[in-house]
Amino acid sequence: MQSQRNRLFFLFIVSSLLMLALVGRLVYIHVFWSDDLTQRAKQQQNKSIVVPAKRGDIVDRNGDILAFSIKTYSVWANVESISKKQETADIIANALGLDGTELLNKMTGATTDLVRIVSDMTKSEADLIRGENLWGISITEDTKRLYPYGNLAAHLIGNVNADNQGFLGVELSYDMELAGDSGLYYVTTDVHGRQLAYGEDDLTAPTDGDSVQLTLDTAIEYFVEQRLSEALETYSAKRASAIVMDPNTGEILAMASKPDFDLNDPRTYQSDMDEATWATMTSEEKLDYWNQMWRNPVLSDTYEPGSIFKSITAATALEEGLFNLNSEFFCEGYKIVSGVKLHCWYYPRSHGEETFLEAFINSCNPAFIEIISAIGVDRMYDYLDKFGFMEKTGINLPAESGSITQAKENIGPVELATLSYGHGINVTMLQLVRAVSALVNGGNLMEPMIVKAVYDADGNLKTQYDPTVTRRVISESTSEKMRTLFQSTVELGGGKRAAIDGISIGGKTGTSVKLVDGVYDDNVVLSSFVGIAPMEDPQFVVLVAIDEPQNGDEIGGSYVAAPIVKAIFEDILRYRNIVPEDSGKVEVTIPDLSGLTVEEAAKALEGMSLQYTTEPLEIDDTTRVVIDQFPKAGTVVEKNSTVILSIEP
Secondary structure, three states: OOOHHHHHHHHHHHHHHHHHHHHHHHHHHHHHHHHHHHHHHHHHHHEEEOOOOOOOOOOOEEEEEEEEEEEEEEEEEEEEHHOHHHHHHHHHHHHHHHOEEEEEHHHHHOOOEEEEEEEOOOHHHHHHHOOOOOOOOOEEEEEEEOOOOOOOOHHHHHHEEOOOOOOOOOOOOHHHHOEEOOOOEEEOOOOOOOOOOOOEEEOOOOOOOEEEEEEEOOOHHHHHHHHHHHHHHOOOOOEEEEEEEEEOOOOOEEEEEOOOOOOOOOOOOOOOHHHHHHHHEEEHHHHHHHHHHHHHHHHHHHOOHHHHHHHHHHHHHHHOOOOOOOOOOOOEEEEEEEOOEEEEOOOOOEEEEEEEHHHHOOOHHHHHHHHHHHHHHHHHHHHHHHHOOOOOOOOOOOOOOOOOOHHHHHHHHHHHHHHOOOOOOEOHHHHHHHHHHHHOOOEEEEOOEEEEEOOOOOOOOOOOOOOOEEOOOOHHHHHHHHHHHHHHHHHHHOHHHOOOOOOOEEEEEEEEEEOOOEEEEEEEEEEEEEEEOOOOOOEEEEEEEEEEOOEOEOOOHHHHHHHHHHHHHHHHHOOOOOOOOOOOOOOEEOOOOOOHHHHHHHHHHHHOOOOOOOOOOOOOOOOOEEEEEOOOOOOOOEEEOOOEEOOOO
């Protein structure tokens, strides 16, 4: 009996001690640990969900939307909280019409506790999943970027990555403006991630991104891309590229290159790739392929400009007063420079006697070799710098390249000679169209513009971008002479295939032979043409480059690129309602004006609906006598053509 009482007493003591310890523990928890535990509970129950900002729109100069975002929803799975993964995957799959096995694989193959298993849902689909009240499943808001025109201006606009961040083009360079600031949604949930009936929800609203208005004109971009697609097919070319600039403002109205890609599906390979080859490519090879496909050739690739560069040589010589439009040259089909025989493109034929103007129209290499020899290395390199060829243009687009030039100290007589006609220097299309714009706009090198303005989410103007003159390169007088040279080339020279009845068009051809295995191959060329319209008030400069056209013997710029520029001009001028003064083609024969005064010659030409300009350009005395003219007397030209009158000293 005593032994039993002792055992009971012992159990009482032990129980009392345990009870005392439990009471002490409860007191400690409620008094000393209360704040910490309360904070931990809130952290477990209260979750913050990022609410993405709506990315701003990208619009063209007329407000046409090129890129916009819509609200979507995603399903996230807290893998550790889901005990019945197969059942959960099947419920979601049946509700949305998806493959349950694929959803299950996403959950079982996850490397993190939280994984997104469905994206791009509509609000009704999101509400449907919410109604299932699934453990470990949560719904978040997202945004999806859409490009309504697909591949239009793809290289220029660019796109976003999976995180809705700018990845290429304007999307990348203006990512900070477009992105906005994300918000946070605070919600009270149970251990399984389900929202509780009690608790306080709180939302820090996102700030939507700004909208960016481009200088691009969607209609002109469309015209250009249609013509490039036709050229790509017609000439089985490697690539076809073009840029349209307003020479007076530097605004880019169109920029395109074919082949391109669909901005809504930028990783789909192009038609030059077959499915079997794609399947065997490594990840690194696919990435290289994509990078080449996404690369913008207009500003990222360089090439030898060929004879278009003669306009730079000509402008330099005229600006420096070394020659005038009537300076005389003689072409015998080639020119020997330091023992090296440099051919004219006309070889084995020759141009014979020709003036500066005729040499430009004829695109005569020997004449331009003589011209650049008079300019000299130092002066020529100074003008390369002035025309912007020694620097990037500074356009606010990613991956712009600079030119490739030889060091000045390495330029000998032969290198200088070939530079005169655009060999031995590599430039971007953007650099070249900018320089040509300076030649015809009065002599100002403009800063290229791709964005006109930035607006906030409410449509209020935040930033306005105005045309900027980088520097003056040539005088207005020289610019007027260059306009004459360009127009004469289209009316009488290699640019005839760019001529449009009733519209004054100017331009210059370019054909650059490409290196193949380190050797120039005359059958592998890049054909280009730069056109200006209308010449009395230049509003558009169009540069087209066709890489490796296949067109028999006729692969030069005058045969391949000039007709494309003509077609683009016809589209643009019709769209801008710039109509020919007289759509009917009327030809007149130029009279002999030698010996007449300027006043008499002007009246004679006016009566025949012909324009005129003088050399020198500025004369005060209209009684001075005409000593020469171009075109010569007896030449048949179209009405409204320009005659250049050479005036006595």
